[in-house]
Amino acid sequence: MNKKVSPINMLLFHLLVISISFVMIYPLIWMFFSSFKDSALVLTTIEQLFPSEWKLNNYYNGWSGFGGTSFEVFFKNSFIVTTLSVIGNVLVSSMAAYGFSRIKFKGRNVLFVCMLITMMLPAQVLIIPQYIIFSKLDWVNTFLPLVVPEWGGRAFFIFLIIQFMAGIPSELDEAAKIDGCDRIKLYTRIMLPLIRPALVTCAVFAFYWKWDDFMGSLLYLNTPEKYTVSIALKLFADPTSVSDYGALFAMCILSLLPVIILFLVLQKYIVEGIATSGLKG
Amino acid sequence: MNYRSKNAELITKTKNRNRFKENVYGYLFIGPWLICFIVFMAIPFVTSFVLSFTDYNMLSEPKFIGLNNYIELFTKDKLFWQALSVTFRFVFLSVPLRLLFALAIALLLNRQSKLVPLYRCVYYLPSILGGSVAVSVMWKYCFSKTGVVNIFLNSIGIPSDISWISNKDTALWSIILLFVWQFGSSMLIFLAGLKQIPKNYYEAATVDGAGVFRQFFNITLPLLTPIILFNTVMQIIGGFMVFTQAMIITDGGPVNKTLVYVLYLYQQSFKYYKMGYGSAMAWVLLLIVGFFTALIFKSSNTWVFYENESKKPRTKKLKKVVS
């Protein structure tokens, strides 16, 4: 966006960003260091950021999970469910977005409104009818109810990609058509690469939303061997008994790692720009 | 004569065939979504709508009671209005704040620099935590009487020792701030949008002598409007649906000052075993949210600029830059 920036500018920039970010993530930093404190001390030594004694107890205790099922199982389950969901979600959402935004088919507006409306009803009143459907399909206590609906895309992603596609001039479509491209080719060879930042953004969101999903997982996964990380984390903090906050924070940090790593890795795709130089010349 | 009508016939036939093709393609692309929508969404939607006219405790068959739920909701339920008022305050305070921060930070971080990816990750972190228990627990302690927030405020000279989450005036703010703190996802979307603005626009503008502010208002903002529309609509919908944080951090308290709508709905449905009533509440919410969404969409005709359609607003200056 800018050309050469003066060193002072750079310095100010970094200072500003760092100080804001420090305030922003202080709670997380606190959580990170608390996970190394002795569990009983976590809440009694709030002011003291660094642990006086660094312990890995919380990680051991936390990792052991409950009644013999360790977090290894939980992580594995989370990975399977989440990865499958993300693939399906992004794929189908981008297809649907293309359909809505670029193809004038009958019923488009009505279905578009339907799609938006799916976001406006709180999930709490849908869980029972949905449960009955899955129960009749015999899918309870499997991963299917968690993954299959994701292969229908999500309104959030569809709408997002539509907005990004809106930024792609329709002259592109015309040009491609003249060149003999059919719709599908247009979609795969031209549209998708152009909205890659949006697709990757969706993938990141899809990943951590699914990773985080608690209620859906809990309802359909009844046996601890199938539990995902999100359920396990919730089990650590039950208000009716003393909670092991040290272990909770420790496991929470661990569960954040995949998401963070994914984000760092995919960063550059999100922030790639596009050049529509072929168009305006 | 013959020739002309034959031509017209041919044209209509082609048009029809094209329309048919368009329809086929359209449904092909939205196919998977449509199927899942019908099976996993439409049916439950209709079911919940029907349930809203029943007395349903989930443990036995629903009993049809007509409009009673709705009538009771609007005429006898004081907490309904409380919940609405809390939720409205929440949405119209937190959403603008969130969008503002998201846009500001996105602009700030929209540059090439080695450390920037790291910064982006840092700003994005809070929103990854979402409604997790750990974050809510931690937030509770940060905003407690002896928590970090007070320590911080005291250290910069603002005396403060209130317990933010249990003070009836500030309790809602602690939830609002949590929501705003998690602006990372909106920020990412703005970033992606910013990246999609072709660099040559800015280059041309600089050549024309436009300064930074001019460039922002005449290039960035207009081209970002589809994304702004998206984020606004999404955040408002999300804001109305806020639930987990309110449940874990304050559980609607103190004295129902943070009783957000969906939390109250949840209490009615699962704590008091009145799923029919809860369903009615849900549909009222849908109407409210739908209303605001429609309002925003309607207004978007005047302020959103789509490059692939020839809409009008603010395009004069932009066209000048572009052409």
Added chain:
Amino acid sequence: MKRKIEKMSKFLVLIGLALIMMSCSSENDATSESEMTGAGDSTESSSENSQVEKTDTEVRITWWGSQARHNSTIEALDKYVEKNDVNFSYEYTSWSSYWETLATQAVGNNLPDIIQMSTTDIVNYSKNNQIVSLQPYIDSGIIDLTYVDKNSLSAGTVEGEVTGYPTGVNTVSVVYNKEIFDQAGVDYPKDNWTWSEYLDTAKKIFEETGVQTDIPFLSEARWLAEYVVRSYDYDFYEADGSFGWANDERVLNGLKNAFADIKEMVELGVFIDPEVQIAWATTEDNYIVQGKSAMAFLLSNYYETYSDVLGAPMGICMLPKPDDADKSGMYMNANMYWSISADCEDPETAASILNYMVNDMEAMETILADRGISLSSEIREGLTEVVGEYTANTFDYISSVSEIVEKTNAPDPANAAEAINVLKVNYQALMYGEMDAEEAIDDFVVQATDILGQ
């Protein structure tokens, strides 16, 4: 055309991969898929543990709690597995999501076989036939009542049927910090102390040492209100679920005075600021375990944990009697129950397991008093040697309370939860200065009567 095929095939490969992955992870649940029919057939042969034979019956058992309870319960159940031809499916979660999950499963006719039940929800499940009567198993002796007082089962009786077996009883209490009392030179409270004595004690301690006292039951006013009502010789709920005391001016005034007194103490600074007290979330947050509070009203089953955190045994005594009341309003509740669901295919086996969980010495030695003080005198005696000083104190306290209480309370009526919430909110509103005591009580009575009548 070629491209189309290419794209299609890529798509199909992806789907294929996905299905393969799903079926890999579902291999374990392939068998459980077949067992989850719409009719909730849940004791088909299946196992998580591939070493156990597939012909074993699998019993699904669910409970809420945190890590400690999950571990101890599983340990106890594992011991059962060693000696019996059963296999378990443990379906434990935390309190906050328990009821949502259970209700949803009920709709799908897919309830687990053995369910941990609470006092507020048991009536709903019972009346709607989602849990079964335990009487047949009591009669046939599978559930052993030799050491159990039959009256204590009234706590799990709904409409004449025992549908929940109480895992233990608990009651209300006042806990106090002996050291602070010593410092202030104040005598320890006695079980038969009065409300005025309670207020005076708090004031004296505050004057002498500056140490405050907790607001009684700020998080759940009902425990206090019920005590007051009962001290005027009324039941909290009548048999039909209504408030029999709502028209008696004496009782209403008793409540209003008590509430007003508390508010006054808050204003004097003798009681802790409600803003501070409401924010307490965990045991460690409570002032009483930090030595910052002299007295607190507490449910007896928390005594042990609190003393543990404090590091010294706390004093425990009964609630102070309102000055003009007729008798002590002490009462006992069931902690929680074990119930058998209507979807259970083999209730006899389930009943044996239930019996094991409440009557077996070995099981109780693992679980200890986590689910309350056992109904069985044999277990109580047996555990006294094993448990620490704190739990022993609780045992003693409950014994002394049970001497003056006729019977354990029946569970709450069906719409109680919403009514009680009104009381809770009004009480807090009172403490926050948004209502006065008159309003708080009157409004509660009006709203609750309406709700309970529905």
